[in-house]
Amino acid sequence: MDYYSGKIDKLISELGRLPGVGRKSAQRLAFHILGMSDEAVKGLTDTILDAKQNVHCCKECFVLTDSEICPICASQGRNKRVIMVVENSRDLAAYEKTGKYDGVYHVLHGAISPMLGITPADIKLKELMVRLRQDVDEVIIATNSSVEGEATAMYISKLVRPTGIKVSRIASGIPVGGDLENIDEVTLLRALNGRVEL
């Protein structure tokens, strides 16, 4: 669209590639950014680059963090014998927001999906099995209640059961097809309390 000059159009296109940002929002963001002070723009891009360069997976639970071991794994107050398995860092944050879970986590970074070509080898399952060699009492599977999440839960329960460790799945109570990150805290807690052994 040549009524915007090259660099503005490029900025709009680049912003429009972000998730949930359509052409109109991208335009609005672009002109907002062009209207910001030089320092504010520098601050924004520095923050993006700084986060990208310094955020990596926690060596224990694989949540995205900027320290070597995330604050949850490093904490003395958390019960290391209970591991909740979640699909991604946002799901972990959703459970942390409840403030009632005192175990630790394991972030898979995805769910098994033959449709998208995501196999068990593509998510942090091997790493979970390594952690289970230490003293663990229970693995709570808190993958999403989507098809992929359920399949992943089944897969994990089959993997873990031979080790003799208790495996549970957060209760349904979460609407089918819902994403953990969008669900209210009360429902999240109900699902936690109502978990059933697999």
Next chain:
Amino acid sequence: MDYYSGKIDKLISELGRLPGVGRKSAQRLAFHILGMSDEAVKGLTDTILDAKQNVHCCKECFVLTDSEICPICASQGRNKRVIMVVENSRDLAAYEKTGKYDGVYHVLHGAISPMLGITPADIKLKELMVRLRQDVDEVIIATNSSVEGEATAMYISKLVRPTGIKVSRIASGIPVGGDLENIDEVTLLRALNGRVEL
């Protein structure tokens, strides 16, 4: 919110300050960016900085552009004797999209708003009057039909009238495809008053 580590939280806050980006969207954007390749993130921040550094106002019409004179003002095919006055660069782009206007523009960069403390001196009005010293046949005022836009239109028409140059205002009425029953009374009355003979 300490369940995200510092740099992630900072990134979310920074993104959340953009217009139309709430906390949830900011989270989604942040994790999307963290999941992008290093090159893609560098590309995004470079595009932002490049646009910010190189985009400025056209010396003629004050639209945001990356060249000294914008392509519209530089074009031989545009009628320089007709100037359409718009509030911002996006409004100019909206009219350019119609492809039927062959005059040039003047971008005010705002509208007079006592509420927001925006006075006539804060928008590019002095610059408009300077342009009107050259041969100009008509000034078309295409500010928004908001309170501020209407006030600005009145102000400009009073400024321009003594020069003897024709001043017009884009028509206000029912949008094409609009249902009468869904349109507010002020617009209905304006459409009635502005009726044209067939």
